[in-house]
Structures are given as C-alpha cells and as structure tokens.
Amino acid sequence: MSKKEHIFFLLGPETGLKEEYLQTLKQDLTKTHGAIEEEHLYAFEDTFSDVLPRLQNASLFGEHTLLLIHNAERLSTQDQNLLGLYAQNPSPSSTLVILSDEIRLPQRLEKLASHHTREVFWELREDQKARMIHQTLRRSGRSIEPDAVELFLQMVSPVSSALIEEASRLAFFFPEGHTITEKNIERFLFHSREENVFTLFAHLARRDLEAALECTSALLSQAEAVHQIIGGLLWQFKRLLMVMRLLKERYGREEALREAGIRGMGFKRTMETALRNYTLEETQRAIVELVSCDEQVRLHRRELHPLIFTLTLHRIVRHPRAARPA
Incomplete structure (x- = not known):
C-alpha cells in the first residue's frame, strides 16, 4: 500500500454511500492485514x-489500526498541524480516515487532502432518489406511481441508506405485484x-411528551439514526411554519x-x-432547537445521541407557552 493509500478524506452529506x-x-x-483494530476520534x-502514539506504534500491538476522525472540519489548528506532520511519514501499520459532512475542509486540511485519497459524497439528485426507490421496490416485486414517489421523497430522509431502508419497509406492507x-x-x-x-411528530403536535419519548425509544430500538429522525422532524416543523405564515397572509x-x-x-x-x-x-x-440538536449529535459520540435528542424534545414540548391571541 502506498503512502497515499494510508490516508483517506471522505467528505460530503451523503452518509449512506460514504458508509x-x-x-x-x-x-x-x-x-490484507487480518484483524484490524478500529478507533474513533x-x-x-x-x-x-x-x-x-497509538498510530505510530500500531505494529507493536500486532493488529492494523484504523482510525476514523469524525467532524474533521472542527479540528483545532494544533491538530491540523500534527496531522500534517504525521502525513509526511504515515505508519504502514495504520490507516487514517478523515470524515466530514462538509464538502470542503479548512485550507490546511484541503492542502493535505490534495496529496491523498479524497472522495466527496454529494447529496443525491431528486431523479437519483426516485430511481433508487423504483429499483428497491422492483426488486421486491412491487411498483409505485409517480405521485406516490413524490410524496414518499418529501417524507423520508434524503440519505441513500435511509431511502433504501424505508422503501424496503414500505414494500413489506403490500402484496407482491401491487402498485403503490x-x-x-x-x-x-x-x-x-x-x-x-410522522407518528413522533403527531405526539409532539399534541404536546404529549410521554408518548413522544416512548416513540423515540421504539425508533432507536429499530436502529434509526438520531440525525435521520431530526431531519424528518425538521421537515415537518418547517412545513408547519410555512402554513402559519401563509395563514398570516x-x-x-x-x-x-x-x-x-x-x-x-x-x-x-396532524x-x-x-x-x-x-x-x-x-x-x-422548535426549528432552532432541532438544528442545534443536529449539530450536537454530529459533534458527540453515538452513545450520547439519545440523551441529546431527549433533552431537545423536553425543550420543544415544555417550553413556556407564548400568549395566544383571543
């Protein structure tokens, strides 16, 4: 493996293809190496x-080390400089993957990335998302009408992995040969x-915190990623805000x-x-809270995501009520 192939930059918002x-x-x-030891920063x-030190001395431990650096756009100047020094002579017993949902990194890191493997995973276009839904359903023996595709795309996360998962789940509810x-x-x-x-938003619409928390627990037990849940809630609260503004007009x-x-x-x-x-x-x-929550879950370890999200739901539902017009 060449020096270039020991360091990878994987950027962009399309987390499904990136994964x-x-x-x-x-x-x-x-x-190539047998067992690998995966670490996260x-x-x-x-x-x-x-x-x-763990990267530089990986060979002493016998296993190849794979280090994933998350939210690389947030690395301090000191860490960026250290990373540049390490990249001049990377350990052959380690592989470094720098991850970010951004499409560009700070200048120091972009300069470094130009000498290594750099991939950008762009958000899918609408026609690509629609094609993915059609293909997923076709493989299961179902089809779907164009208007149904449009509605489905409005209501699910745009990430490819979520689209495929939701389309597969959708197919399960209808018999083979059915046109959805x-x-x-x-x-x-x-x-x-x-x-x-959508059932979670319905609970929030009623300000039923207990039901919302139970629903959240069920979603997380289905291995739903918190940032995907946040994306779905943001879409619905933004639609609610749009309706409110139109009514004011x-x-x-x-x-x-x-x-x-x-x-x-x-x-x-709802x-x-x-x-x-x-x-x-x-x-x-509520929209501000969800945007802030999305930023926090991308910054912190996965095991903290349920707590961060739960606190956000508390703030949305139990915030002191504003005075309403008579």
Whole structure:
C-alpha cells in the first residue's frame, strides 16, 4: 500500500454511500492485514495528539489500526498541524480516515487532502432518489406511481441508506405485484403499527411528551439514526411554519396546506392539531432547537445521541407557552 493509500478524506452529506465506501475499505484492510483494530476520534471531544502514539506504534500491538476522525472540519489548528506532520511519514501499520459532512475542509486540511485519497459524497439528485426507490421496490416485486414517489421523497430522509431502508419497509406492507399509490403511502406512514418520524411528530403536535419519548425509544430500538429522525422532524416543523405564515397572509386553510405540500388526511389532521398547540414563535423555536440538536449529535459520540435528542424534545414540548391571541 502506498503512502497515499494510508490516508483517506471522505467528505460530503451523503452518509449512506460514504458508509458503503468505508465498509469496502474495512473489508480490504481485513483481507490484507487480518484483524484490524478500529478507533474513533471526535473533534472537540478528543485531540489528535491523544491517539498519535497509538498510530505510530500500531505494529507493536500486532493488529492494523484504523482510525476514523469524525467532524474533521472542527479540528483545532494544533491538530491540523500534527496531522500534517504525521502525513509526511504515515505508519504502514495504520490507516487514517478523515470524515466530514462538509464538502470542503479548512485550507490546511484541503492542502493535505490534495496529496491523498479524497472522495466527496454529494447529496443525491431528486431523479437519483426516485430511481433508487423504483429499483428497491422492483426488486421486491412491487411498483409505485409517480405521485406516490413524490410524496414518499418529501417524507423520508434524503440519505441513500435511509431511502433504501424505508422503501424496503414500505414494500413489506403490500402484496407482491401491487402498485403503490399516494393513499398507500399515507396509510403506511400514519396507520401502520410501526412507530416512525410522522407518528413522533403527531405526539409532539399534541404536546404529549410521554408518548413522544416512548416513540423515540421504539425508533432507536429499530436502529434509526438520531440525525435521520431530526431531519424528518425538521421537515415537518418547517412545513408547519410555512402554513402559519401563509395563514398570516390570509390564505384559506386548505389553500395554505396545499401550498405547503401537506397532502393526505392523516398529515392534514396532524397539522391542524399542531396549529392549535403551537404559536409561530414556538414553531420557530422548535426549528432552532432541532438544528442545534443536529449539530450536537454530529459533534458527540453515538452513545450520547439519545440523551441529546431527549433533552431537545423536553425543550420543544415544555417550553413556556407564548400568549395566544383571543
């Protein structure tokens, strides 16, 4: 393996394809070196100097070391300099993977990346997402109408791995040979017995914190990633905010819902509930809380994500209520 192949920069927001690349890399390392020891460094929590001796002396421990540096855009100047020094003579017994959801890194790191393997995983285009849904359903013997694809894409995370997982779950609810319609999508999202991000939003719309926390626990037990749940809630709170602003501009209620892309009786009923229970200011605050939560879960270790998310739900539901117009 050349010096260049000991250091990888994997950037961009498409975490599904990035994870596939990473899994292939791990398989290749295992074939070449046998057992590998995987370690993680989280910028703002750890420093590169803490793990540098482990990288440099990996051969003493017998196993090949794979170090993943998360949120690389947050690395301190000191860590960036140390990383540059290490890259001049990387250990043949270690592989370093620098990860970021950003498409560009600070200048020092970009200069370093130009001498090593650098891959950017862009967010999928709408036609790519639609094709992925069609292909997933076709493999299971189902098909889907164009309007249903459009609605489905509005309501699930845009990350490829989440799209495939949700499309596979959708197929399970309908018999082989079935063509999935827009009404089927609504029934799947709002009336299936499985908890999902839309049932979670329905609990939040009622300000039912206990039910929201139970739903969150169920979602996490299904191996749902917290950042995917946050993305789904953000989409719905932003739609709620859009409806509120349209109503202030004297749109009729049905017209406002239609303009905001709220389709299906189940989703409309949930939005009506949220309109009764949240003011415009509270909705804006909920969006700010979720954006902040998303940033925090990307900065901290995975085991802390449920706690960070739970505290966010508490702040959204139990924030002192704003005065309402009579």
